[in-house]
Amino acid sequence: MKKTLILTTALVSFAFAANADVTVMSWGGAYGEAQTEAHVKPWAAATGNAAVMVDSDNPAPAIKAMVEAGNVTVDVASVEYADAIRLCDEGMLEPIDASTLPAGTDGTPATEDFLPGAVTECGVSTDIWSNVFAYDSSKLTGDNVPKTAADFFDLTKFPGKRGLKKGAKAVLEFALIADGVPVGEIYAVLDTPEGVDRAFAKLDTIKSEVVWWEAGAQPPQLLADGEVVMTTAYNGRIFNAAIGEGKPFTIVWDGQIYENEMYVVPKGAPNKDLAMEFIKYATSTEGLRAQAQNISYGPARKSSMKEELIFKDGKTVMAPHLPTAPENLGNALETSATFWVDHDAELNERFQAWLSQ
Known part of the structure; x- marks a missing residue:
């Protein structure tokens, strides 16, 4: 019954999307809500164009399937960094001209205002998030x-x-970090057969106690x-539960x-030009600030951090809750998009195969 309800909701969402000027696909839950409140609704109000958000557990495979089938019903999608690069390399995405992105509110050109790596050939960063x-x-x-x-891996303690x-x-x-590999060496280790074996050996130590999750909610x-004593998660989902809903x-x-x-923007998006305008609006200084005030993911523009960020509750200062806060980066690893595109x-x-063993 639960699966039927989810499928029905998705069908209704896409039926509505067919009549929209711009359809944005994101991850649902607190994240999708943050983008809806910060980007979708304000853009529609500012431009007079209809816009709608649709949810996916992972937009990248859905986008690839649409493009390959020649039936693209989404104009903008929110995808992970490695997926943006891989889909771009595969010709699944429209190029985005970085020179057309708006300058920061302080006048800094976009190419200088965005953090390094935040603008690629086919993608523009909406935020910096983390697995915690x-x-x-x-x-x-x-x-x-x-x-x-x-x-996390200590079942005795x-x-x-x-x-x-x-x-x-x-x-x-995460398994290699827990096993003592310095964060600066993670991808060098994981790029070897021995390193991969080491990661799976660490996972073996807790495999019998794992509850696997697939959706961010x-x-x-x-x-x-x-159901669990502790869990990995997207940091914004835990923040929303703790600060937004009062969970301990x-x-x-x-x-x-x-x-x-x-x-x-998927290749063949039905409203490509409007999609590009939406991205310019959403990734402006204020667009990224607005998203960071709705969920604890760091803005990818320097100008978005010039003023203090306050959560939508009007009282919670966001800085300590962001992945990019200095005190949170002590033993942090930046995902290697290049590694994951290749591997x-x-x-x-x-x-x-390991799961089925």
């Missing part, structure tokens, strides 16, 4: 709380189920339901794995 892990501070208290990535994303990316890196629910959840930043999220298929094949 979190626990319920009403159940783990005092000195007996996890503080490091290694603690912290017995109980673990939530992990069902995929190779960020999971293999699942980890907070796993914690709330007491605490993020552990040690071993966080962060990257840019990108807006892209995604083979490592996910290995991951699926």
